[in-house]
Amino acid sequence: MSASRAGVSVVAAVAVAVLCGVAGQAQLSVADFKSNRPTPRTAAGKPDLSGYWKGTTDTRPGGNIGKDLPGWKLPLTPAGEAALQHNLTATIDPESLCIIGGIPRHNASGLPFEVLQGANKIAFLYWYSYFRLIPIDANRKHSDDPDPSFFGEELGRWEGDTLVIDSIGFKDEKVWIDENANPHSDALHVVERWTRPDGDHIHVETLIEDSKFYTRPFTYSRTWVLGKPDEEIQEYACSENNVDAAHLGFGPGPIRPDGTRGYIDPAPLPPPLPRTVK
Amino acid sequence: MKRILSVVAVLAALASAPLAAHHSFAAEFDATKAIRIMGTLTKVEWTNPHIYFYLDAKDEQGNPVRWTCESGAPGALTRRGFKRGDLKLGDTIVVDGYRAKNGANLVDARRVTLADGRIVSGASAGDGGPQ
Numbered sequence: 001m002s003a004s005r006a007g008v009s010v011v012a013a014v015a016v017a018v019l020c021g022v023a024g025q026a027q028l029s030v031a032d033f034k035s036n037r038p039t040p041r042t043a044a045g046k047p048d049l050s051g052y053w054k055g056t057t058d059t060r061p062g063g064n065i066g067k068d069l070p071g072w073k074l075p076l077t078p079a080g081e082a083a084l085q086h087n088l089t090a091t092i093d094p095e096s097l098c099i100i101g102g103i104p105r106h107n108a109s110g111l112p113f114e115v116l117q118g119a120n121k122i123a124f125l126y127w128y129s130y131f132r133l134i135p136i137d138a139n140r141k142h143s144d145d146p147d148p149s150f151f152g153e154e155l156g157r158w159e160g161d162t163l164v165i166d167s168i169g170f171k172d173e174k175v176w177i178d179e180n181a182n183p184h185s186d187a188l189h190v191v192e193r194w195t196r197p198d199g200d201h202i203h204v205e206t207l208i209e210d211s212k213f214y215t216r217p218f219t220y221s222r223t224w225v226l227g228k229p230d231e232e233i234q235e236y237a238c239s240e241n242n243v244d245a246a247h248l249g250f251g252p253g254p255i256r257p258d259g260t261r262g263y264i265d266p267a268p269l270p271p272p273l274p275r276t277v278k
Numbered sequence: 279m280k281r282i283l284s285v286v287a288v289l290a291a292l293a294s295a296p297l298a299a300h301h302s303f304a305a306e307f308d309a310t311k312a313i314r315i316m317g318t319l320t321k322v323e324w325t326n327p328h329i330y331f332y333l334d335a336k337d338e339q340g341n342p343v344r345w346t347c348e349s350g351a352p353g354a355l356t357r358r359g360f361k362r363g364d365l366k367l368g369d370t371i372v373v374d375g376y377r378a379k380n381g382a383n384l385v386d387a388r389r390v391t392l393a394d395g396r397i398v399s400g401a402s403a404g405d406g407g408p409q
Contacts, residue, residue, distance in 0.1 A: 062404070096301035110404045128327075179302065234353060241325035244306055244348060247378050253304020253406075261302040262406030266309030269374040269408070273391050 033225045037199025039161075044119065047161050047196045052227035054112040061259030062110050063179030065208070065220055072259040074182055080213030083183035087176055088251035094174045096248055098238035100130050101176075102150030103167060104190050104206055104220060108178045112224075114233045115202070122156060122163065128238040134165055142168055148186055150175065165192040177208075180261060181251050185212035200226045300327040300351070303376075303407030307386040311377040315345050315385060319369045324352050324362045328402070331365055331387075333373065347373050347387040349400030360390070360398035369393035375400075376408070 033056070040048040059067070066072035076084060095101045101109065106126055114125040124132045136156040146153035146169030153169035172186035189209040196202050206220040252261045303309070317333030329352055333345045349355060352362070365371070372391035378384040386407065387400040401407060 093301050093305055096305065235326075236351065236353065237326045238300075240327070241323055241330065242327070243323075243330050243346065243384075244301065244328060247380055247382055247384055248301060248305050249379055251305065252302040260406055262304050263309035263408070266376075266408035267312040269312050269389055270314040272374075272389070272397055273372055 033200060035198040035200035039196045039198055042117070042119070046158055047163075048117055049115045049122065049163060049194060049196050049202060050117045051202065052112060052114045052231045052233070053202050053224035054227050054231075055110055055222075055224055059222055063108055063261065064259045065104060065108050065178035065180075065182055066218075066259070067108070067222075068220055069218060075215040075218060077213055077215050079185075080183055080210075083185070083213055084181065087181040087183055090250055091174075091176075091181070092245075092248045092250060093179070093181070093252060094176060095128075095179075097174075097245055098128070098242065099174050100150035101126075102170065103132070103152060103154075103192070104208060105176065105178055106130075107192070107204055107206060107222060108220065112227060112231075112233075125233045127233060127236045129236060136163070142166070148172070152188070152190065159193075161195060163194040165194065166190075167192075179252060180255055180259070183213050184208075184210050187212040202226075300402065301405070303386065303402070303405040306348075306378060307376040307407065308379045309376055309408055313375060313377055313385060315347075315373045315375075317345060317371060317373075319365060319367055319371050320344070322362070322365045322367070324365075327351055329355060329400075331371070333371055343383060345373070346382075346384045347375070347390075347400070348384060349387045349390070350402040354403055355398075355400065358399060360400065364392050364396070364398065366393065373400075 042048050055062070061067060061072060064072055066074045095105070106113065111127045116123045116125065120136050122134050122136060124134070132151040132154060134154045134156045136158065138157040140155050142153055142155060148169055148171040150171055152167035154165050154167045156163055156165050158164070167190045168188070170184065170186055170188040172184070175184060176182065177184040187210050191207040193205040194202065201223055203223045204221065207217055208214070208220060209217040254263055255261055256264055315333055315335050317335030319331060320334050321332040323330040329349045331347050333347060335343055335345055337343045355361070370393055373385060373387045374389040375385040375387045388407065390398050390400045392398060
């Protein structure tokens with residue numbers, strides 16, 4: 001065997017080993033991220049949700065708000081189906097144009113997020129330098145006619161150890177409810193129920209109602225794991241240099257049978273160059 | 279062996295990279311149009327939400343053509359070992375990637391062979407593109 005062929009064999013063997021590691025990681029569930037640390041609590045005795053939270057590879061299909069539904073099939077009304085087709089064929093992903101993704105899309109995102117919790121408010125900080133600041137006050141009521149926004153009018157309250165965030169007043173233009181271009185209307189009502197079952201996990205149970213676009217309410221649940229102490233949100237200026245914006249097509253592109261975005265059978269890249277390191 | 283380790287480093291970085299896609303790969307690029315571009319580095323934009331670098335190359339007829347190469351975000355690339363200082367104007371760079379769906383001279387630079395022979399991943403992690 002020549003030296004070069006031997007080198008290729010070694011690369012192939014190591015690559016297989018590493019890729020097997022990838023596959024192994026992909027099979028990890030959040031339960032595999034063991035925690036023996038108790039839920040941290042505030043001076044008032046409530047769970048402290050603060051932390052830098054990262055998704056896990058078992059959230060599949062990622063970026064799909066229908067993740068927990070059989071076949072990822074959303075219960076679209078005829079109007080919802082028409083809105084979906086409009087999103088797929090006539091709109092560019094708003095988030096790629098630096099428009100706020102909003103809720104519940106941010107909860108389905110692959111990007112980590114950070115929570116800073118105070119006594120009467122809680123802040124969710126997102127990459128792209130977006131945030132939402134939510135009052136925690138059981139006595140506050142929704143406005144009669146809230147100004148539409150991407151995160152909606154959000155009200156927080158404690159129910160035992162669960163932080164409930166109830167949101168209405170959403171926009172109905174330039175919004176995708178997830179990365180697959182699924183729609184929502186201005187009738188959207190989102191109820192998030194956040195818990196921190198131990199020191200290293202945060203969990204949300206989400207109820208999504210939208211009588212214009214969906215025939216019935218549906219749910220989306222997810223767990224994230226705590227990042228390392230030195231991990232935090234950093235500057236990520238979405239609109240700094242959007243060369244890509246002029247080249248983006250409508251919709252997210254093909255959606256695979258597994259509910260993710262992308263091509264099923266991509267062409268392989270040319271083989272790596274057999275170059276010598278200088 | 280150094281090159282072998284580079285390949286391993288790239289794969290390991292991809293294995294541990296956080297999902298950080300700004301948009302779906304398939305919204306911009308055509309996975310059926312793989313391409314290799316070899317050219318001279320003329321400009322670098324180490325910016326969010328993607329870095330861009332520009333190569334002067336030649337087409338199949340020998341005519342000059344300028345390629346725009348798109349990769350991931352600076353933070354994600356730096357964490358996997360692809361740093362701003364790796365791109366020096368005048369370098370000969372090889373990019374293996376996929377062409378833009380709209381036919382522009384724009385490529386998703388998923389594998390970048392630097393002037394010193396190192397291979398780094400330029401992919402936007404979690405974008406659904408070919409691995």
